[in-house]
Amino acid sequence: MAQDKGDLLQGTLDMLVLKALALEPMHGWGITERIEQWSESVLQLGQGSLYPALYRLERQGLIRSEWKVTENNRRARYYSLTRAGRRQFVDELEQWRRMSRAVNLVLAATTSGS
Amino acid sequence: MMRLIIESWRRLRSIARRDALESGVDEEIRFHIDQQTEKNLRAGMSPDEARRLAVLKFGGQEGIRERTREEFGPALLEDAARDLRQGIRLLRRSPGFTAAAILTLALGIGATSAVFSVVKTVVLKPLPYDKPERIVTIWETTRGGADRNVIAPFNFVAWRERSRTLEHLGMVGYASLPMMIRGQALDIPGLTMSADVFRALGVRPALGRTYTPEEDFGGDSAVIVLSHEFWQTQLGGSPDVIGMKLSTANGPKTVIGVMPPEFTIVGQKAAFFIPDGRTLDQLRAVNGRESSYAIARLRNGVSFEQAFSEMKGIFAQLEKEAPQLDARRTVVPLPLEEQMVGELRPAIVALVGAVLLVLLVSCVNVANLLLARSAARAREVALRTALGAKRARLVRQLLTESLVLAAAGGLAALAVAALCHPRLLALVSDRIPIPRLDQVRLDLPVIAFTMITALATGLLFGLLPAFVSTSAIGDIVREGGRHGGSRRLHRALNSLVIGEVALALVLLAGAGLLLRSFEKLQSVDLGFQAENVLTASMQLPPTRYDRVHGDQFYLDSLSRVSALPGVEHVAGASCMPVPYPCIGTSFWRVDRPKPEDGHRPYSQVRPITPGFFRTLSIPLLAGRDFNDSDTVDSTPVVIVSEELVRQQFPDGSPLGRRLRVNFEHANGRSDVEWTIVGVVGNMRSNLDGPVRQTIFVPRTQRPSLAMTFFVRTQSAPMRVATSVEGTLHSMEPEAPVEIRTLEDVVGSTIARPRAVSMLVGVFALLALALAAIGVYGVMAYSVRERTQEIGVRVALGASPKAVFRLVLGQALRLVLFGLAAGLVAAAAFTRVLEGLLFQVEPLDPGTFAATTLVLLAVATIASYVPARRATHMTPADVLRMN
Numbered sequence: 004m005a006q007d008k009g010d011l012l013q014g015t016l017d018m019l020v021l022k023a024l025a026l027e028p029m030h031g032w033g034i035t036e037r038i039e040q041w042s043e044s045v046l047q048l049g050q051g052s053l054y055p056a057l058y059r060l061e062r063q064g065l066i067r068s069e070w071k072v073t074e075n076n077r078r079a080r081y082y083s084l085t086r087a088g089r090r091q092f093v094d095e096l097e098q099w100r101r102m103s104r105a106v107n108l109v110l111a112a113t114t115s116g117s
Numbered sequence: 118m119m120r121l122i123i124e125s126w127r128r129l130r131s132i133a134r135r136d137a138l139e140s141g142v143d144e145e146i147r148f149h150i151d152q153q154t155e156k157n158l159r160a161g162m163s164p165d166e167a168r169r170l171a172v173l174k175f176g177g178q179e180g181i182r183e184r185t186r187e188e189f190g191p192a193l194l195e196d197a198a199r200d201l202r203q204g205i206r207l208l209r210r211s212p213g214f215t216a217a218a219i220l221t222l223a224l225g226i227g228a229t230s231a232v233f234s235v236v237k238t239v240v241l242k243p244l245p246y247d248k249p250e251r252i253v254t255i256w257e258t259t260r261g262g263a264d265r266n267v268i269a270p271f272n273f274v275a276w277r278e279r280s281r282t283l284e285h286l287g288m289v290g291y292a293s294l295p296m297m298i299r300g301q302a303l304d305i306p307g308l309t310m311s312a313d314v315f316r317a318l319g320v321r322p323a324l325g326r327t328y329t330p331e332e333d334f335g336g337d338s339a340v341i342v343l344s345h346e347f348w349q350t351q352l353g354g355s356p357d358v359i360g361m362k363l364s365t366a367n368g369p370k371t372v373i374g375v376m377p378p379e380f381t382i383v384g385q386k387a388a389f390f391i392p393d394g395r396t397l398d399q400l401r402a403v404n405g406r407e408s409s410y411a412i413a414r415l416r417n418g419v420s421f422e423q424a425f426s427e428m429k430g431i432f433a434q435l436e437k438e439a440p441q442l443d444a445r446r447t448v449v450p451l452p453l454e455e456q457m458v459g460e461l462r463p464a465i466v467a468l469v470g471a472v473l474l475v476l477l478v479s480c481v482n483v484a485n486l487l488l489a490r491s492a493a494r495a496r497e498v499a500l501r502t503a504l505g506a507k508r509a510r511l512v513r514q515l516l517t518e519s520l521v522l523a524a525a526g527g528l529a530a531l532a533v534a535a536l537c538h539p540r541l542l543a544l545v546s547d548r549i550p551i552p553r554l555d556q557v558r559l560d561l562p563v564i565a566f567t568m569i570t571a572l573a574t575g576l577l578f579g580l581l582p583a584f585v586s587t588s589a590i591g592d593i594v595r596e597g598g599r600h601g602g603s604r605r606l607h608r609a610l611n612s613l614v615i616g617e618v619a620l621a622l623v624l625l626a627g628a629g630l631l632l633r634s635f636e637k638l639q640s641v642d643l644g645f646q647a648e649n650v651l652t653a654s655m656q657l658p659p660t661r662y663d664r665v666h667g668d669q670f671y672l673d674s675l676s677r678v679s680a681l682p683g684v685e686h687v688a689g690a691s692c693m694p695v696p697y698p699c700i701g702t703s704f705w706r707v708d709r710p711k712p713e714d715g716h717r718p719y720s721q722v723r724p725i726t727p728g729f730f731r732t733l734s735i736p737l738l739a740g741r742d743f744n745d746s747d748t749v750d751s752t753p754v755v756i757v758s759e760e761l762v763r764q765q766f767p768d769g770s771p772l773g774r775r776l777r778v779n780f781e782h783a784n785g786r787s788d789v790e791w792t793i794v795g796v797v798g799n800m801r802s803n804l805d806g807p808v809r810q811t812i813f814v815p816r817t818q819r820p821s822l823a824m825t826f827f828v829r830t831q832s833a834p835m836r837v838a839t840s841v842e843g844t845l846h847s848m849e850p851e852a853p854v855e856i857r858t859l860e861d862v863v864g865s866t867i868a869r870p871r872a873v874s875m876l877v878g879v880f881a882l883l884a885l886a887l888a889a890i891g892v893y894g895v896m897a898y899s900v901r902e903r904t905q906e907i908g909v910r911v912a913l914g915a916s917p918k919a920v921f922r923l924v925l926g927q928a929l930r931l932v933l934f935g936l937a938a939g940l941v942a943a944a945a946f947t948r949v950l951e952g953l954l955f956q957v958e959p960l961d962p963g964t965f966a967a968t969t970l971v972l973l974a975v976a977t978i979a980s981y982v983p984a985r986r987a988t989h990m991t992p993a994d995v996l997r998m999n
Contacts, residue, residue: 031145032152054145055184070141079148080141 222526225479247319287311444715523575618935740795
C-alpha cells in the first residue's frame, strides 16, 4: 500500500523540507502542498516518508515544532528551522549546486562527444 | 562525541515526551487528511468522495504511524514493553492453552536443568587442586585383560625410582578403620595415602599440617589427617582437635591436620588420611597386589603422552624382571579428567541425550500449540498487515509472546527441579558411587542455565509459528478470510507432528534397549540364592585379637547366631560373594609340570566356613563340604567350582587331586599342596562378566580378622537383624557390625544400570506423553478446520465410518512418516548406548519393533478422539458455524 511514485531519496527530501521551512514555519500538509506547487506537481511527497522525516529532523535538532492554532481555528503542529537547520540548509544547498553543476557538465560532455 | 551526547539527550527527552508525541502523530495525521479533504471539497467533489480520496492519497496510515514512531527514539525498548504487556494479557485470556504450554515447558526444561546440575558438578566443575590438568592417576590392567585394576606395591616402588616424567608419585589405598567415638565403635571409611599425594594434588590443609614422606615411609608413624566433614560432624569442629589422640582398632592416632571442605581424592570421599606406614623396602617385598592405585603430577614441561610412553616402557622392563607379578599385564596412566568421568561417560551421554530429546519434544509441542492458536489469530494478523504494519514488527510481537511463555516455563521448571531434585539425588546416591554427587546443588549457575535454556527454547519454538503465521497472509486473503488455516500452516503443523513422533521414537527405542539390557542383567543366574539371607559384616580390632583368638571368636559367634529364633542356617566367609572376586591368585596342578610365569591359570579364592554352600543354596556336585575336622593342622583342603573342573580337569574327576596355590597357608607356608575334596556349582562375582574359576578354602586354613555372616532365615531377613546385631555387639562391643540383606548387596551391583534405565525410561515416557498430546492437539485442530468439508461429505452421504477413516487415515499417515524418520534416527543414535548395553545389540530388532508398535498405538489413541468427534458432525453443525 505504500506508493513508490514520487518517493525521494532521503537526503533530497530532507533538503526540500528545509527549503520549504526556510521560507516560513508551516505544518506537514503545508509542506506537502508547497513542494507540489513549486515542482509543478512533479514531486508528489509520499506521506510515508514525510512524517518520519519531520520527526527525524526534529530529533537531529535541525527543526523544532510547536502546536499553534490555524486561521480556521484548528490545532496544528507547526515546524520551523532552528539555527543549526538554517546552517545545514545553506551547506546542503551549496553542495547540491556543485553536484548538479557537475552532473550537468558531464551530461553535456557526453552528448557532444557522441 | 558532542553529537552523541546531544543525540542521547534528545532521545531520552523524547522518551519522556513519548505519550504527547504518540497522540500528536495521530492528531497531525487527522489534520493532514482534513486539510486535503477540504481542498478536495473546494475543487467541487462530493463530501464522501473528497474524504475517500484524501485518505487514499495519504497512504497506509498504520505504516506511517509506525515508521514515524520509530523516529521517536529508542522504539525497540518501548515496543518490547508494549509487546510484553500485550503478550501477558493474551496469555491470561486463554488459560487452558497457557497452562498446557507452561507445563510442557516446565517438564522439559526442569528435567534438563536437573541433569545439567549433576553434569556441572560431576563433570564440568574443576577439582580444587593446583593445575588439575597436570595430575595423573596410575592403574594396571588385569592379566591378559584390559580392565582397570589395582597396582602392585612392588611396581609402585619401581616407578618412583625410575620415572623421569612424573613427580610426587604416591599410593592411595582403601582403609576402613574401626574407631571409638563418644564411646561407640564405628567403622570409619578412610584412605591410606602416601605423603606425596598431598603434594601431587597441590593442596594445603585447612588446619594443622599434612604428614611428611619421612613419617609416611618411616615404618611406625601414628598420625592422622581428618576430612573437614568428619571433624565437623564427629569431633565437634573445634580447632583444638590438633594434637588430639583418636582410639582406633590399630592403636591410638594423633590428629595433625584437617583438610578443607569438599576435599576429595580424585572424587573419592574419605573421613581420614593415614600414612601407609611401611618402608619402601617393605613395599618392594610385597608379593602381590593390594587395593591401591597411584597418583602423580607431570613434571614441568612434560606432556601426558611422554609420561604415558615412559610408563609403558618401564612396565615392559618390569614384565621381564618380575614375570610372576607382571607378566601379560600393562600400566594404565589416566589424566585426571578421564579418571573422574571415564566410566560414567556412556551413562552421562545417554542421560544428556535423553533429556535434550525431551526438551526438543517439548519445544515442538509448544510450537504446535502456538501454531494451532496462531491460526485463530490469523485474521487479526492479516488485518494489521493490510493496514501496513511491518512483518518484522509482527514477528517480534509474536516472538515476545513465546518468550513470555518460555520465561514462565523456566520459572515453573525451577519449581519442578527444586521439588524433584533432593528426592532424585537421594535415590541415586544411596546406591551408586558417583564422585562428588553430594556436592550437586541447585545454585546460581543452574538457575541461570535454566532461564537461558528457557529463553533459547522460547526463540526456538516461537520463530517458526511467528514466521508461518505472518507469511500465510496471502493464503488467508485468497481463502476469503473464512478459515484461519492455510496450506502453509498445515504443512508446518504436519511436519512438527512428524518430528515429534520421530524424536519420541528415538528416545523410546533407547529406553527400550536399556530396559531390555537391564532385564537381561537381572535374569543372570548368580549361582546362589540371595532371597531370605541376611548378611552381617564385622572386623575385629587387630590390637586385641590374633589369628587364634579371632578364629575362636567367630566359631563361638556362629553357634550363638545359629541358635537365634528364625534362623535356619548360618555360615561365614571372608568376603561378600559380589561384586569383587575375593582374593585373586594363580594356581597349578601338582601332577602336571608347572606352567611358565604369566601362563598359569588364575582363580578367585574364597575362604569360607562349613555350611556356606547350604546357606547360599549352592549345589554340592561331588565330594564333601568342609567340616570341623578341617583345621589349621589338618591336611590343607579346597573345594573347586564346576568351571575350574571344566578348564583344568578334562581328564576326569578332580577329587583327591592336589593344587599349588600362590598364597600362604595359615601356618605361614606358601608351598603347601591343597587336596581337592569337593566340587560345587559356579558362583558369579558380577553379573556382566564371565564365569570365573573359583577355589574355596576353609577359613581355619586361611584366616582373616574380617568376616561376613550369612544368615538364612525362615521369613523376611530383616526381622532377625536386631537379634543378630545385638548378639554380635554383646560379644564384641568395639567392632562395628554392618547389616544388609544379600538381595540388597546383589541389587547394588546393578544400581547404576538400574538408575540409568529408569531415568531414561522416565524421560521416554515424558516424551511419549508429549508426543501424544501433540498428535491429539493437531488432529483436534485439523478436524475443527475441516468442519465444513466434513459437513459437505456427510451431506453428500458419507457414512460416519468413512469420515472416521478419513480423519484417522490422515493422522496415521503423519505418524507413519514420523515413525519411519524416527527409526532411521534411532538406528543412528542408539549406537552411543553401546557401552551401557548387556547382551543386547544397539539395533535389537525386537526392541525397535516393540517401540514402534507402542508409539503407533499411543498415536492412534491420541487421534481416535478427534476422529470420533468428526463422525458426530452433521451438516446442521456446519451451517451453524457459518
